[in-house]
Amino acid sequence: MSGEISPTGKYSSPGSSPQLRASHADRDRVVDVLRIAAGDGLLTSDELDERLEAALSARTLSELAVLTADLPAVPTAANGTAVEAKDVVRIEQVFSGAVERTGRWVLPRRLELAVTWCDVTLDFTEAVITQDTLRIDVAMAGKSLTLITKPGVEIDVDGLALIHCKFRHRRAQTPTDTPTTLRVELAGQKTHGKVVVRPPRRTFGQWLLRRPAPSD
Numbered sequence: 001m002s003g004e005i006s007p008t009g010k011y012s013s014p015g016s017s018p019q020l021r022a023s024h025a026d027r028d029r030v031v032d033v034l035r036i037a038a039g040d041g042l043l044t045s046d047e048l049d050e051r052l053e054a055a056l057s058a059r060t061l062s063e064l065a066v067l068t069a070d071l072p073a074v075p076t077a078a079n080g081t082a083v084e085a086k087d088v089v090r091i092e093q094v095f096s097g098a099v100e101r102t103g104r105w106v107l108p109r110r111l112e113l114a115v116t117w118c119d120v121t122l123d124f125t126e127a128v129i130t131q132d133t134l135r136i137d138v139a140m141a142g143k144s145l146t147l148i149t150k151p152g153v154e155i156d157v158d159g160l161a162l163i164h165c166k167f168r169h170r171r172a173q174t175p176t177d178t179p180t181t182l183r184v185e186l187a188g189q190k191t192h193g194k195v196v197v198r199p200p201r202r203t204f205g206q207w208l209l210r211r212p213a214p215s216d
Contacts, residue, residue, distance in 0.1 A: 019060055019061075019062065020060060020061045021059060021060060021061075022058050022059060022060055022061050022063070022064055026061060026064060027055055027056060027058060027064065030055045030058075030064045030067055030068055031052060031055055031056070032085075032130045033068045033071055034048060034051050034052055034055065034067065034068070034071070035048070035129055035130055035131065035132065035181070036128055036129055036130065037068075037071045037072070038129075038152075038179070038181050042071060042072075043071075044179065045179030048179070051067045054067055055067055085106055085107060085108055085109055085128075085130040085131065086106075086108040086109070087108065087109050087110065088108060088109070088110045088111075088112065089108040089110075089111050089112070090111075090112040090114065091111070091112065091113055091114065091115065091120075092114045092115070093114075093115045093116070093118045094115070094116045094117070094118070095116065095117050095118070096118055097118065098118060098119040098120070098121065099113075099115060099118055099119070099120040099121070100120075100121045100123075101121070101122050101123065101127075102121070102123040102126075103123070103126050104126050104127065104128055105127055105128065106127075106128040106130065107124075107127050107128060107129055107130060107131070107134050107182075108134070109131060109134070109135075110134070110135045110136075110137065111134065111135070111136045111137070112136075112137045112139075113136060113137065113138050113139065113140050113145070113188075114139045114140075115139075115140045115141075115143075116140070116141045116142060117141065117142040117143055118142075118143055119143045119144050119146070120140065120143070120144070120145045120146065121146045121148065122136075122145075122146070122147050122148070123148040123200075124147070124148060124149055124150060124153045124182065124184070125148055125149070125150045125200050129181055129182050132180075132181070132182060132183060133182070133183045133184075133185060134182060134183070134184050134185070135185045135187065136184060136185065136186050136187070136188075137187055137188050138160060138186055138187065138188035138189060138190055139188050139189060140188075140189075140190050140191070140193075141190075141191045141192055141193075142191070142192045142193045143193045144193050144194050144195070144196060145190060145193070145194075145195045145196070146195075146196045146197075146198070147184065147195075147196070147197045147198075148198060148199070148200055149172070149197060149198070149199055150172075150199065150200070151172065151174040151175075151178045152178055152179055152180055152181035152182065153180075153181065153182045153184065154180050154182070154183045154184065155169070155184045155186070155197045156183060156184065156185045156186065157169075157186045157195070157197075159185060159186060159187035159188070160186040160187060160188060160189070160190060160195070161188070161189045161190070162190055162195065163189065163190070163191040163192070164191060164192050165190045165191060165192055165193055165194060165195060166193075166194040166195070167194065167195045168194065168195070168196050168197070168198075169196075169197040169198075170196075170197065170198040170199065171199070172199035
């Protein structure tokens, strides 16, 4: 295949020069790809640190290209452009259906929840992680706020005031050396209802596989 590999891991046109100088935006795009890859378990903590350091000091596009050549490209929209994280996403909902963010949704840099008597579920197991910290400003009354985590996702509720609200945090059994790929900081106030932090539920097949074998 002719052409050079772009900072997102895809080949560029044959006419592009590998010695073009890299801009701040080029470095930021590579950093996003690396963080997403680490969040998907494709890079270890040491590999992520090493590549991030190389990306931030890269001077040319060719230096950036080698850092992502073995990684999937960042998610793209229907028109082929890269999906970028929004600075702020605000969710406002009152006495209506449940709010769910699941699958490969792109995490914003900050999330605002202004929700009254609606269940909210934020599933981070397949989310596209583009930064190491997500702040969630909570102004929520009633029902449940559920955060579904995976290894490497840490939840900090120190800044969240709970008023007549239950809190349950169920941690999955993970190795102690698992690197932290995302820190979710909750701040604000949750009144009534409950806040649940848990790993994903096992499927029926997974449950069967973990059942003890029948005795002879």
